[in-house]
Amino acid sequence: MLIKRPDDFVPSEITSRAVYEGRREFLRSAGLGAAAVLASSLLPARLARAATAPRFPGLVSSPYSTRDEKLTPFKNVTGYNNYYEFGYEKEDPPANAHRLKTHPWALTVDGLVAKPRTFSIEDLLRLAPMEERIYRMRCVEGWSMLIPWVGFPISALLKQVEPLGSARYVAFQTRLDKETMTGTRLPYLNWPYSEGLRLDEALHPLAILALGLYGDILPNQNGAPVRLVVPWKYGFKGAKSLVRITLTEKQPATAWNQSQPGEYGFYANVNPTVDHPRWSQAKERRLGEFQRRPTLMFNGYGDQVAQLYAGMDLRKNF
Ligand SMILES: Nc1nc2c(c(=O)[nH]1)N[C@H]1C(S)=C(S)[C@@H](COP(=O)(O)O)O[C@H]1N2
Ligand SMILES: [Mo]
Numbered sequence: 311m312l313i314k315r316p317d318d319f320v321p322s323e324i325t326s327r328a329v330y331e332g333r334r335e336f337l338r339s340a341g342l343g344a345a346a347v348l349a350s351s352l353l354p355a356r357l358a359r360a361a362t363a364p365r366f367p368g369l370v371s372s373p374y375s376t377r378d379e380k381l382t383p384f385k386n387v388t389g390y391n392n393y394y395e396f397g398y399e400k401e402d403p404p405a406n407a408h409r410l411k412t413h414p415w416a417l418t419v420d421g422l423v424a425k426p427r428t429f430s431i432e433d434l435l436r437l438a439p440m441e442e443r444i445y446r447m448r449c450v451e452g453w454s455m456l457i458p459w460v461g462f463p464i465s466a467l468l469k470q471v472e473p474l475g476s477a478r479y480v481a482f483q484t485r486l487d488k489e490t491m492t493g494t495r496l497p498y499l500n501w502p503y504s505e506g507l508r509l510d511e512a513l514h515p516l517a518i519l520a521l522g523l524y525g526d527i528l529p530n531q532n533g534a535p536v537r538l539v540v541p542w543k544y545g546f547k548g549a550k551s552l553v554r555i556t557l558t559e560k561q562p563a564t565a566w567n568q569s570q571p572g573e574y575g576f577y578a579n580v581n582p583t584v585d586h587p588r589w590s591q592a593k594e595r596r597l598g599e600f601q602r603r604p605t606l607m608f609n610g611y612g613d614q615v616a617q618l619y620a621g622m623d624l625r626k627n628f
Contacts, residue, residue: 324364324371324442324525365526366440366460374516375444375458376610382455384524386597391531392449393550394498395484395491402493407530409490410551415535421481421556424472431535434521437470438462442525443518445541447548448580448609454594459539460522465513473509473557480512481505481562482538483554499565505538505549506562506576508618516541516614519552542611544578575628579619580609584628 393403396410417434420426429437440460448454468480486502488494494501511517520539521528528534533550540547546566556562566574573587582592582605593602608615619627 324369366435366522369440369442369460369525372441372443375442376446376456377444379446379456381444381458382596383598387455387457387523388529388531390453390597392545393531393533395486395493395501395503396531397493398498403531404529406490406492407534410485410487410530410534411490412530412535412551415553417536417552417555419467419471419555419557421558422474422477423468423557424474425470427471429467431521434462434467434519434536438466440521441518443520443539445516445539446606446609446611447539447541447545448594448605449545450574450578450586450589450591452589452591452594454596454605456596458524459518459520460525461518461520461539463515464517464519464538465515467519467555468513468557471557476559477557478509479558479561480507480509481554481556481558482507482549482552483556484549485551485553498569500563500568501565502553503549503565504563505547506564507540507547508561509557511540511618514615514618516611542580542608542615544580546574547578577619577624577627579615579624579628580605581607581624581628583607584625 389404390400391403391407392400393407396403396406413431415431416428417430418426418428439462441462442458442460444456444458446454447457464480482505484503485491486494491501507517518539519536520533521536523529523532528537530551533548533552536552537550538548538552561576564574564576567576580591585591591605594605595602606612
């Protein structure tokens with residue numbers, strides 16, 4: 311893999327949705343009126359850019375990004391979501407998740423750590439430089455996306471709390487708000503939604519906590535204000551709206567594994583050779599495209615993550 315030096319990062323490499331989809335469209339959907347659109351189109355380019363000031367000042371472009379593929383349009387990334395707490399159809403979370411109150415927010419990190427602590431989103435923003443990470447994302451249902459996340463490595467957060475030598479796993483717990491999350495009135499999953507990683511997986515530099523996408527803060531349907539993103543694993547690993555991260559000695563229970571253990575394992579590594587009982591994993595359809603493309607081992611991140619699973623039977627540990 312090609313690693314760039316930090317001083318090679320230039321702001322112009324950041325994928326702003328404005329540049330990608332055209333400034334007018336961006337301003338319109340950002341809720342700015344026709345006058346603002348007109349005014350900005352008359353401004354010199356440099357000033358017009360200031361009108362859409364970045365939500366993450368100092369955002370750096372990450373060398374871990376996938377750059378050779380077309381980004382999935384913003385409308386697909388934010389209009390076709392799995393977030394069952396807000397409904398079971400892909401259009402439900404975009405319609406309903408705005409009801410979740412995401413500020414103030416508290417993310418507690420505890421368990422087998424020397425310094426348990428509760429972080430606000432402002433604390434997280436101060437923890438590490440915010441990076442744009444363009445990642446391939448693959449849902450076990452057969453669709454995929456290429457998303458420009460904004461986030462930072464989980465390792466930066468875990469360093470703050472000083473994991474103990476006995477810690478081997480990391481459990482992730484998400485927000486459960488019965489008032490706004492009407493999907494949780496059905497016992498479809500064991501609420502609150504939970505996920506888990508082995509500690510060495512969580513410490514891998516590709517595993518991030520995301521606070522934004524397309525240069526802006528996360529839309530609620532994508533897991534605001536902070537969610538997990540592990541690009542070599544199926545989408546369901548990416549727990550949304552995190553409230554607690556607990557370091558444990560034993561492998562933690564996960565919501566999907568508890569509800570359908572034969573279909574969803576703990577590891578959930580993207581693997582075109584191991585099919586889900588109901589869906590082949592050999593191919594995928596990138597949202598916004600028609601042609602199906604082959605799914606890649608570890609979602610194309612094998613060079614970087616395969617050694618985490620050396621000697622393991624991936625058919626058993628699916
Ligand atoms: N809390 C919570 N997190 C969740 C889910 C969910 O239902 N609830 N769905 C998962 C699944 S199955 C996928 S594919 C991804 C989708 O993320 P996206 O909507 O940002 O693409 O979120 C994951 N995280
Ligand atoms: Mo998914």
